[in-house]
Amino acid sequence: VWGVRAYLLLVTMWVRVSMTYRASFVMMTTANFVLTGLDFAAIVVMFANVDELGGFGIGEIAFLYGGTTLSIGIADLLLGNIERIGARIRLGTFDAMMVRPVPLYAQACADEFTLRRFGRILQGLFVMVWSLLVVDVDWTVSRVLMLPYLVLFGTLIFVALFTMGAAFQFWSQDSSEAANAFTYGGTTITQYPLTIYPQQVVMVLTFVVPVAFVNWYPSLYVLDRPDPLGLPGWFQFASPVAAMVLCGLAALAWRTGVRRYRSAGS
């Protein structure tokens, strides 16, 4: 598709740009790796004081953490700068994007694409691999297949959340930070077993802001844990449903936002 090709071309351009300042690039990738890893360091510090959280040991929490970190890491790499749309609207450079013969969404996603976001992905991968070495899982073919399945649909859920957050800025340009509550908040909340939250919160995370489908339900299957809410077993495989619904809503929000957009043109 032309949109994907345009996206890749833009991405290549931005990567070349960032390679101009190699020292700064290396420093920022390292910082990204360490900074996003601090969340796991915090969990390790907590485990200096406790043996388990919400009935889960550190190995299992590392698995949850790895799943959500990989998902948001890939989504963030692909379109993390879509949140700059508000700033673009304010500065008026959004108009320039609209007249280019390139799909708007591809441009918005590729905006200032930066490879330093690999830092988070790499860090999530490390934690994930470590957890697979220490947790005791009864591996079957379907459990192994669950791993790429988890990351794929987890990523799609975060892609949808990033898009919705950006679309919201067509209504309110200064409020890009509110989206962080759903994206980065969503990943923080799912770094821990959802058993530590009250059941009402878990219901919200399942049916309203369905970030529980990023890693929680698939992980229950892999780790062979009972669902504390007692929901039917197919919920553990229902991530694609949540991802598709969210992506549909995100597409709708984005289109409505773009259509609603009126240039400053005073």
Place this chain on the structure above:
Amino acid sequence: MLYVAVAVRAFRRYSTYTAATLAGIFTNSVFGVIISFTYLAVWHESPKAGGYDATDAVTFAWIAQAMIMTIAIWGGGTTDDLAERIRTGDVAVDLYRPVSFLGWWLAGDIGRAAYHLLTRGLAPTVVGALLFDLRFPSSAVTWLAFGGSVLLALLVSFSLRLLVAASAFWLLDQRGVQNLAMVFAVFFSGLVVPLVLFPTWSRALVMALPWAAFVQVPADIWLGQRSGTEVLWGLAFQAVWAVALLTVGRLVLGVAHRRIVVQGG
């Protein structure tokens, strides 16, 4: 008074972006809730971890959220403007203004911090108090000590951010250094996990680092974990770091000023 005027205008400048402030308050509150539940899980397993009880821990989570923007733990504030002016060279104009260079930028940052304290500090704390059982200082002296401690925390944070911004005199681009500085500030301030939870072998060290002045010391005063002379020791600890880092900042700026070459000058 000139510096007061600068501070007042910085306050007004930040207060222009109401939607951004509301969005920020929302996000701080969401994170406050998430972190409160994780701390509750920790203190459920180990009710006296780090000498805190569960109420102390949850209160700590909300104090930390309130401090993020007030102290500018993630970076930002007027020092970002300074770094940008160093990069573009506009800083040359600032240098021949008949005011103290340090005082000018510090006054602006104090005005900014006052605005963020009243909005992104106060509002999430109210949300936290409505949702959770929090602990509040009981005596006026404690409130006063907490206020002083926050001011000192701001001074320590400002001087560290000033040093990061000053690195632009040599590197032009402060972002790499800023990112690394952020790593230390976020982890060693107690923002992601209270410093009292650190394993015993490392606790004395992290408590002595300047970032402990950001959240841990003010929070311990608020919670009554420090009482009597311990409060004074806490304030003295912050003051020593503030004075030391501001002095270093002055020296670095002095060296940097000599490096500046104004076009045609």
